[in-house]
Amino acid sequence: MQQRDKRVLGREARGPIEVEQLDTVAWRHADTDAVVEFSTNELTAICPITGQPDFYELKLSYRPRVQLLESKAMKLYLWGFRDRGTFAEDMAATLLKDFVAACDPVELTVDLTQQVRGGLKIRTVVHHPSDRG
Helix, strand or coil, X not given: CCCHHHCCCCCCCCCCCCHXXXXXXXXXXXXXXXXXXXXXXXXXXXXXXXXXXXXXXXXXXXXXXCEEEXXXXXXXXXXXXXXXECCHHHHHHHHHHHXXXXXXXXXXXXXXXXXXXXXXXEEEEEEECCCCC
16 A cells, blocks of 8 residues: 555546556455446557557456555546557556556456447456466
């Protein structure tokens, strides 16, 4: 968890934040089996080849262990993808790794759908822990 003076929550923010600034808050109900879900259709990134904008729908669900992802910090972190060149598959894997590192959940799923461009819609779903044995 971030030191108190570096937290995003409760502070004015005027732009995107880096992964190191993702805040968490204590989950005081670790004895409760909960699923937390976030979704947005306002996630954008840049195609690393053409430079054109790509638009995404993100569905994130996780079972917290002792920390919750703080929503304001998540919004500002996601904002940082707006000017980043990345493919949908890479973005999904990056989001998974970054969110797992931030809050150490029991499990987490990133379901990322790139909206239709060139006639194709791309959906990438990644899990922690992995379904692979």
